[in-house]
Amino acid sequence: MTSSELFVSLKVPDNIAITAFHALERMGFSSLKRLERKDYYKFEFSGDKKNFENKISNVDILVNANKHMFSFGLEKNDAVDIIIQDIEKNNGLINSLKSLGMKSIKKAERGTLWRLYVDAQDKKKTAEQIAKSLLMNENYQVMRVLK
Amino acid sequence: MKKPNIAVMYFPGNNCETETLKAVKAAGMNGMIVRWNTKLNLSEFDGYIIPGGWAYEDRIRAGAIAAKDPVMNAIRKEAGKGKPVLGICNGAQVLIETGLVPGLKDKVEMALAPNINPFISGYYNTWVRVKNVGRKGAFTNALGKDEVLHLPIAHGEGRFVTRDKSLIKTLEKNNQIIFQYCDENGKVSDKFPITPNGSTMAIAAISNKKGNVMAIMPHPERAIFERQVPYSAKTDKKTDNIRIFESMKNYILKK
Numbered sequence: 001m002t003s004s005e006l007f008v009s010l011k012v013p014d015n016i017a018i019t020a021f022h023a024l025e026r027m028g029f030s031s032l033k034r035l036e037r038k039d040y041y042k043f044e045f046s047g048d049k050k051n052f053e054n055k056i057s058n059v060d061i062l063v064n065a066n067k068h069m070f071s072f073g074l075e076k077n078d079a080v081d082i083i084i085q086d087i088e089k090n091n092g093l094i095n096s097l098k099s100l101g102m103k104s105i106k107k108a109e110r111g112t113l114w115r116l117y118v119d120a121q122d123k124k125k126t127a128e129q130i131a132k133s134l135l136m137n138e139n140y141q142v143m144r145v146l147k
Numbered sequence: 148m149k150k151p152n153i154a155v156m157y158f159p160g161n162n163c164e165t166e167t168l169k170a171v172k173a174a175g176m177n178g179m180i181v182r183w184n185t186k187l188n189l190s191e192f193d194g195y196i197i198p199g200g201w202a203y204e205d206r207i208r209a210g211a212i213a214a215k216d217p218v219m220n221a222i223r224k225e226a227g228k229g230k231p232v233l234g235i236c237n238g239a240q241v242l243i244e245t246g247l248v249p250g251l252k253d254k255v256e257m258a259l260a261p262n263i264n265p266f267i268s269g270y271y272n273t274w275v276r277v278k279n280v281g282r283k284g285a286f287t288n289a290l291g292k293d294e295v296l297h298l299p300i301a302h303g304e305g306r307f308v309t310r311d312k313s314l315i316k317t318l319e320k321n322n323q324i325i326f327q328y329c330d331e332n333g334k335v336s337d338k339f340p341i342t343p344n345g346s347t348m349a350i351a352a353i354s355n356k357k358g359n360v361m362a363i364m365p366h367p368e369r370a371i372f373e374r375q376v377p378y379s380a381k382t383d384k385k386t387d388n389i390r391i392f393e394s395m396k397n398y399i400l401k402k
Contacts, residue, residue, distance in 0.1 A: 016206040023215050086261065092268035134215060135207060137244070139258035139310045 001106060002049050006056060007113060008039040008063055008070045020114075020134060029130050034117035040083050041093075044107035052104060059100050074146070080118055080127035081146035084136045085111035113146075151399040153178035154192040156222070156238075158213045161200035163235065163368060170368040171196065173385060174392035176399075183213070189221040193399045194231040197222075197238030199301075199366060209259060209304045210240030219245050229402065231285040231395050232360040236302055239352075239362035243307075248362040249314070249323055250355035256314060257353075259364070260306045263345030270303040273343055274377065275365055277351045278333050281325035284358035285398040289390040295333045296326075296388055297376065298365035305344040305364040307353065315348055325361055326352035359398070367391045 017037040024032050041062060045052050053072050057063050063070045074081060094108040114135050120126040124145060131143055153171045157164045157180050164180045171178040176194075181187060189195075202213035213219070219241070226232045226247055234242035239259065242248045246255045262271055276297055279290045290296075309315065318324050327335045327349040328342040336342060337349040344364070352363035367388040373379040376386060 015204070019203060019206045019212055023212050026217070027215055088260075088263070090261075090263070090268060134211060137208060137211070137255060137258040137260075139255070140260035140308050141258075 001044050001046065002052070003042065003044045004049060004053055004056075004072055006041040006043070006053075006062065006070060006072055007074060008041070008068050009036070011067055011069055024130060024134055027133060029133075031118050031120040031126055032116060032130055033119050034079075036079075036115040038113040038115070040085075040111040040113040042109045043105055045104045046106065047104045055102060056097075059097065059102060061096060061100065074113075078117065079115045080123050082114045082116065082127060082131050082135070083111050083144045083146065084114065084131065084141050085109065085144070087140055087142055148400065151176045151193040151396055152191070153194045153196060153395075154181040154189060155179065156181055156183065156195060156197045156218065158183045158197075158200075158202035158216065158241075160202045160204050161198050161237065163199035163366065166371075167196055167198040167235065167368045170371045170389065170392050173371055174389055174396050176392070176396050183216055183218045185218070189218070190225060192225075192230075194395055195222050195225065195233070197232070197234040197241050198368070199236035199238060202237055202241060205237075210237060210242075210244040213241045214244035223247060226355070226360050229357065229359050231398055233286060233395065234360075234362045235368060236300075236305075236364055236366055239364055240304060242360060242362040247360050248353055248355055249318055250360065251314075251317065256311060257307060257309045259304045260308045261304050262302070262306055262343070264343065265339055270301070271343060272299070272301045273340070274299050275341075275343055275351070276329050276331055277326040277365055278329040278335060279325070280327050280335070281354065282322045282358065284325065284354060284361075284394075286354070286361045286363075286391050286394045287325060288397050289394040290387075293333055294387070295329060295331070296367070297370065297386075298367055298388060299369050300343055300365045302344070302364060305346065307346045307350040309347070318353060321356050322358075323354050323356060324348065324350055324352075325354050326350075326363060326365075
């Protein structure tokens with residue numbers, strides 16, 4: 001089984017990230033200097049990886065080339081990347097993709113990647129604290145820190 | 148006797164403030180729509196309703212941004228004095244995200260998670276029945292014990308959940324579970340379609356421990372007059388649902 005991670009972000013200003021940033025500022029998180037957001041997808045599938053990635057990025061429901069940018073994998077930088085996902089998975093995404101011809105998909109999950117540019121001694125700990133205070137609800141979501 | 152004066156709070160993205168205000172007035176109270184950035188002194192109101200809609204477009208998740216809005220600090224303070232605060236649908240999501248409901252610890256103890264529905268993923272509209280299973284509180288004192296109300300729902304995230312396994316038992320013990328989804332005979336079931344969203348223990352509404360703050364997912368304000376109810380007469384005769392708002396009035400007048 002092969003897997004691939006897709007990250008999708010907006011070309012236009014991201015109102016959700018801007019609103020979240022202002023709310024966090026108001027909540028007193030002055031160490032947060034910038035906040036970005038990407039839609040996160042992880043797929044497990046059979047067959048050729050390049051072929052799959054080409055298909056999935058052109059399937060139109062995940063990426064609209066008029067307003068989105070996408071990448072398979074993340075570029076390195078100084079930020080702390082946190083993925084928030086619902087604990088309970090539903091089959092809506094995989095069913096939609098299969099109905100659009102992506103028959104090789106075996107597993108699909110989605111979430112939100114938050115990229116936190118933090119000015120603090122312990123960037124990871126501060127970013128986790130920020131995420132827990134607004135970006136997730138621990139009663140139905142989980143967080144995974146990528147770095 | 149002076150009519151209670153209710154602030155129907157308006158956040159950018161709400162869309163139920165007008166019918167909520169109509170319900171307030173139909174129940175014999177005064178009220179006004181109060182914007183989130185108001186300069187008014189909120190302590191001058193006798194009670195507060197956070198209506199339905201999409202406050203701040205549900206950015207991040209439903210109710211999350213509005214819950215952190217400075218105006219909610221003022222409402223928290225008034226709730227602490229015992230004034231009634233009702234959150235309907237998106238307003239319920241805001242109250243859960245503030246932690247005011249269930250309000251047992253100084254943190255967010257629950258979530259209104261995305262619906263689980265065997266047929267439709269996401270937003271779901273239907274009519275449901277809910278049973279008054281709580282005590283005679285700020286929003287139920289004019290209702291009979293076990294009385295069943297017929298109400299519409301319209302939400303994508305209405306499933307009461309918690310990761311604290313002991314919390315639901317505590318809510319039961321404290322009589323904080325106010326309404327549960329049920330069939331037309333009042334039989335509670337957490338199975339679809341009676342519970343339309345997969346909510347834990349068929350919960351449709353929860354209050355804080357004192358009972359003066361309630362988060363309810365169905366929309367009583369959308370079914371106050373007979374003409375708003377499917378297959379009913381096109382009249383302005385009030386339905387039983389008005390009694391949630393009349394309870395709020397009674398509670399304020401008795402205080």
